[in-house]
Amino acid sequence: MRVLLIKTSSMGDVIHTLPALTDALSAIPDLQVDWVVEEGFADLARRHPAVHQVFPCALRRWRKHPFKARRSGEWSAFKSAIQAMSYDAVIDAQGLIKSAFVTRLARGEKFGLDKQSAREGLSAKALDHPLRVAKGQHAIDRVRQLFSLALSYDLPDGAPDYGLPRSHVPTPLSRPAQLVFCHGTTWPTKHYPEAFWRQLLELATSEGHRVFLPWGSEAEKARAERLSEGLGQAKVLSKMGLDELTDKFLEWDAFIAVDTGLAHLAAAAGLPGVALYGPTDPVLTGVRGIQAHSLAADFPCAPCVQEKCTYRGELGKGVEPPCFSSLKPRQVWLELRRCTA
Numbered sequence: 001m002r003v004l005l006i007k008t009s010s011m012g013d014v015i016h017t018l019p020a021l022t023d024a025l026s027a028i029p030d031l032q033v034d035w036v037v038e039e040g041f042a043d044l045a046r047r048h049p050a051v052h053q054v055f056p057c058a059l060r061r062w063r064k065h066p067f068k069a070r071r072s073g074e075w076s077a078f079k080s081a082i083q084a085m086s087y088d089a090v091i092d093a094q095g096l097i098k099s100a101f102v103t104r105l106a107r108g109e110k111f112g113l114d115k116q117s118a119r120e121g122l123s124a125k126a127l128d129h130p131l132r133v134a135k136g137q138h139a140i141d142r143v144r145q146l147f148s149l150a151l152s153y154d155l156p157d158g159a160p161d162y163g164l165p166r167s168h169v170p171t172p173l174s175r176p177a178q179l180v181f182c183h184g185t186t187w188p189t190k191h192y193p194e195a196f197w198r199q200l201l202e203l204a205t206s207e208g209h210r211v212f213l214p215w216g217s218e219a220e221k222a223r224a225e226r227l228s229e230g231l232g233q234a235k236v237l238s239k240m241g242l243d244e245l246t247d248k249f250l251e252w253d254a255f256i257a258v259d260t261g262l263a264h265l266a267a268a269a270g271l272p273g274v275a276l277y278g279p280t281d282p283v284l285t286g287v288r289g290i291q292a293h294s295l296a297a298d299f300p301c302a303p304c305v306q307e308k309c310t311y312r313g314e315l316g317k318g319v320e321p322p323c324f325s326s327l328k329p330r331q332v333w334l335e336l337r338r339c340t341a
Helices: 011-027 039-046 059-064 066-072 074-082 097-105 121-126 139-151 194-206 218-228 242-249 261-268 322-326 329-340
Strands: 002-006 032-038 051-057 086-092 107-113 129-131 178-182 210-213 234-236 254-258 273-277 292-296
Touching: 002 011, 002 097, 011 032, 011 039, 011 139, 011 261, 032 039, 039 051, 039 242, 051 074, 059 066, 059 097, 066 074, 074 097, 086 097, 086 139, 097 107, 097 121, 107 121, 107 139, 129 139, 178 194, 178 261, 194 210, 194 218, 194 329, 210 218, 218 234, 242 261, 254 261, 254 329, 261 273, 273 329, 292 329
Parallel strands: 002 032, 002 086, 032 051, 086 107, 107 129, 178 210, 178 254, 210 234, 254 273, 273 292
Antiparallel strands: none
């Protein structure tokens, strides 16, 4: 069976799709999936055993410079590639106008979220078979349900399997271990305070652990350098692509992260660890892994799901954003030790 999957971004969304592929491959042993995904996540998509071919796209860049995309031949080559085969099923697992546009280009019966289920209801107009998948569930559960409905197999009830084989057995924190602290994220409100990160680094290194700090921008690199200053066991990584970084996650022993794509990558790689949620809701997008846990802020306005903090009360005064005042470093560290025991 040949399936075309449209799930272009973001990193977390791409990772949340992997367990559905594992379910489908288990139910349909001859399954071959071609995947339309943003170019930056192509190497990650290729890692899953159900994936036969990846069609890297650059929808974000093409929308900004449409004439350049046409003149360069990139758009024409992409369109020809996805239209070269007729598929048994085309699945829009994103439910956005941009994914619907790509879905309509493909050849085959088209499945996806109906107008009540999709983030952008108009995307359902591109489908031959709009499917109802209830909102209010974790993103992983929704994609697994969508695949089971589209490809007509019984939905497994087990824990999500991301299809990323891991040979390294994580070292418990009772012995010196290699940890990764994922400090970079997008919204200002999702950032754990630097002073709290520094305390976590001091707790970890004082117990003999080595801590690695990845970064994806110059601002994140500068923050990593500030956090690690004077701590010999804390190492700022060199700039890495996602493929190389994934290999590292499969070798490390535990993680602490904010709400970021790398938190989901850590969980998918089988790392024990803790992800910290202030303004966002872990019920919908929390980390899901064998020993990966989400810690949510216990604060009057959390989760607010806002990029800018509007809280003006006295609680958490002196902490930015104030909701993280309910997730002190020692509490986070004890939770990490608990989930790695």
